Amino acid sequence: MKARVFVMPKEGVLDPQGKAIGHALGNLGFSGIGEVRQGKVIDLDISERDPAKARAALEQMCQKLLANTVIESYRVELVG
């Protein structure tokens, strides 16, 4: 089963990478760019076939390793 995990900086947490991208886009001549936020996306192949168990394991992975839950929020998607 394939899974995709999104890890984004939480609302209100400073995101210097996003800010840098926003400024760089402005410098390149792109206009009308508002807020930019950068996060991570992690694609995983997992052998678990049961969607509920897979989701539970992925939540554990996010809590333990993939996301810093103090400053980042995460979302798990099962791609199938």
Added chain:
Amino acid sequence: MKARVFVMPKEGVLDPQGKAIGHALGNLGFSGIGEVRQGKVIDLDISERDPAKARAALEQMCQKLLANTVIESYRVELVG
């Protein structure tokens, strides 16, 4: 309009971050983890209202800044 850009390492391109995540998950006791790939997700607020023009601008942004098209592929999603 909100847009989301995914930037992933191309198939066949070595992804050391993904490999590190895979190993770390194994060390933490998670089993059945196959390939892991890590990419970036960039959320942008753009003032352009026309979806076709917004998509064209975002493609340009990817080509010029957001993705290194030699080793990375990108995908643009308009969230609305």
